[in-house]
Amino acid sequence: MDIVKLLNEMTIEEKVAQLSGGSFKQILDLKTLRINNHAKERMPYSVGHLDRVGGSTDLTPREIAMAANELQRYFVEETRLGIPVLLSTEGTSGVLSRNYTLFPGNLNTGAMFDEHLTYEMGKAIGKELRAAGENWVLAPVVDTIREFRYGRYEESYGEDIYLVARNGVEYVKGLQGDLKTGAAATLKHYVAQGISDGGRNTAPVHLGQRELLNEYLVPFEACVKEANPATIMAAYHEIDGIPTHASKYLLLDILREKLGFEGLTVSDGNGIQLVNHFQEYCGTLNEAASLCINAGIDLELDDVYRRFLISEAEKGTVSMERIDEAVLRVLTLKEQLGLFENPYVDIDKVDEIVMCGKHLNLAYEMAVNSIILLKNQDRVLPVAKGKKIGLVGPLSNRKDFAYGDYSYPTHIKEVYYACAGLSEDEILARSAFSASRIKEFDELYHDTATIYEELKIRYTVVQRDLLRDTYNYYKDPKFEDYELDDELLGCDVLVAVLGETSGMGYENDTGESTDRTEITLSKEQRNLLAKLKKTGKPLILILANAKPVELSIESDLCDGIMEAFKTGYYGARAICDVLDGSVSPGGKLPVTIPKHIGQCPIYYSQRITGKKQFWRNKYLEMDLNPLYEFGFGLSYTDFIIDVSDFTCKGDSVCGEVRLKNIGDRAGSEVIQLYVKKRFGTISQPERELKFYKKVYLKPGEECLVPFCLRLDSLAYYNIDMDYCLEDSEVTVMIGTSSKEILKEETYKLEFPGGKKLIKEKVFNNNMN
Helix, strand or coil: CCHHHHHHHCCHHHHHHHCCEECHHHCEECCCCEECCCHHHHCCCCCCEEECCCCCECCCHHHHHHHHHHHHHHHHHHCCCCCCCEEEECCCCCCCCCCCCCCCCHHHHHHHCCHHHHHHHHHHHHHHHHHCCCCEECCCECCCCCCCCCHHHHHCCCCCHHHHHHHHHHHHHHHHCCCCCCCECEEEEECCCCCEHHHCCCCCECCCHHHHHHHHCHHHHHHHHHHCCCEEEECCCEECCEEHHHCHHHHHHHHHHHCCCCCEEECCCCHHHHHHHCCCCCCCHHHHHHHHHHHCCCECCCCHHHHHHHHHHHHCCCCHHHHHHHHHHHHHHHHHCCCCCCCCCCHHHHHHHCCCHHHHHHHHHHHHHHCEEEEEHHHCCCCCCCCEEEEECCCCCCHHHHCCCCCHHHHCHHHHHHCCCCCHHHHHHHCCCECCCCCCHHHHHCCCCCHHHHHCCCCEEEEECCCCCCCCCCCCCCCCCCCCCHHHHCCCEEEEEEECCEECCCCCCEECCCCCCCCCCCHHHHHHHHHHHCCCCCEEEEEECCCCCCCHHHHHHCCEEEECCCCCCCHHHHHHHHHCCCCCCCCCCCCCECCCHHHCCCCCCCEHHHHCCCCCCCCCCCCCCCCECCCCCECCCCEEEEECCCEEECCEEEEEEEEEECCCCCEEEEEEEEEEEECCCCCCECCEEEEEEEEEECCCCEEEEEEEEEHHHHCEECCCCCEEEECEEEEEEEECCCCCEEEEEEEEECCHHHEEECCCCCCCCCCC
């Protein structure tokens, strides 16, 4: 396809349509899955994209494929130029549609410390998505989030730049493949989302230029340089008084010029509108449209461009050259995806790919490898066979324990109930959720097992909710009216499943736009734990929280703590396999857990002065140390770890770590390399992760883990904004967490003129 020739044939109306989105429900009859009689009137031209064919309906994957084929047929056969359409959806932890493989949440992905599995997940999502005709994924999230109050913390891989970058790169590589068979990825949310004022969604972000370039931009830059993502999405917030959607500095100077990004830049949902009515940066939507496209937003998720861009072009506030540039990028992506060649899918192959055995096994493997054992006093875990378990808590027998805010069932719950009782026309007008094939909401969870359903297969279990939800949403004075009955008190061990329900606003205590002033479990759940502790029974806590929570009280009360986050479709099986010892927990903390909200921010890679206090070096109420450090996680087995002497060879520091499993169970350990830089022209993080390697060993088995730190990976923007290494002191540390350091050595770097300019950035120290 000669897309330049095609561009020259287009009218301005057809061009602007390519820069806008739309709702497929305007032109598709959801009962027949055929184009309706209003299509020519509502969408006379092809459009840039249509959003969520499955994510806003209860269509099955096969039905989504039928709908996708019909939509493509309309645009290819019944519009003047026959341009196929991008079909977008969410996919941070699985396709956001009914009956797809739902993988663990992003914090679980970070907790694995194994980006090979992230690559396989991306690949699986791409295959499932393309099998049913959708082709563009609004993922991955490569925000480095360090604000505990922020409801969307759960969408991040964690607090660390290197960890986020490695997972983002591998997700994009796996998802996109060669694009002809994979799906287009979207890095989001560009840039520095998740460190906003008060932890509030879309509140301003404050950071300096070096902090932006040396830290929060790095995962985006690594993905651009190593994985070539098709699209990048702007964030909602403003930085230094300018909304990111309207920032030429961020979208053109940094993203295009400095990073060399050549793909498509897209708005977030309502992102252009917010520039006008939320951030009050301009007076009209017309102005918002011209501001955003001139700043670099090529394609919008909504229809502001469609409504206002032609008039702005006629006034001269937007040039045709800029419109043509954006349209050419849209057409290029469609060509790269192979849509001009063949936009259709084979409906008969859908069920062979979606939720296939390989993908489900991967979901289980990811879940097991992400569960973090935080406490195991007197080896209360695993629970011996034959024990009678008292299973309690509001999440002990609910399917939503396993899912975060961008998993299909929890994501659409609010709009599902908001649409209850509305007519089809009213639902269409809202572009909201359309359900015609299900009778009960729980059907949308497919056959997800609860923890109780899985646990009772293995043990004698007495189950009690005691609390009917994780939070007393309606201030019911009888919310805590429960008793611990004799049958429950007769159990050998008590297991409490507590945490958060996540979603988009329907009775959930975390998720997008559900920000918090507290970072703990609800007081009712903490009260429950205190009552359970008084029984004198061994007490185990299984945490099914979406974002990190402060656990000081829980750590005092419980004998064992298992941090599961949101474990996805096979979460119950994975949790119960860890509980009964079938497998060892394999996760490490991708975040730092504080003792109190007053310690925050408390991420491990703060500047040295951020981890001290002059001159008492403590708070009035407590010390400065976290409760659990980044990279921490216990195992059911024990390892002997021997670190060799380091050798500095040219531009690298190399060595090797020998591990031996001396326990009686198989297990994993994560070797972590940290670096501390001092005495340059700018202050540096007190330590920062630069390499990790997860190894799995059977009892008695041993292995050798080589490492080679490339010194160029330590470069930064100095006081003169040169990207370089400077005369400085570098300490290289090997350990099993950011705190537990087994060996360290310090080197002095010296260069002619005091610095070495780095032309090619190094983002990865993996040796394979």
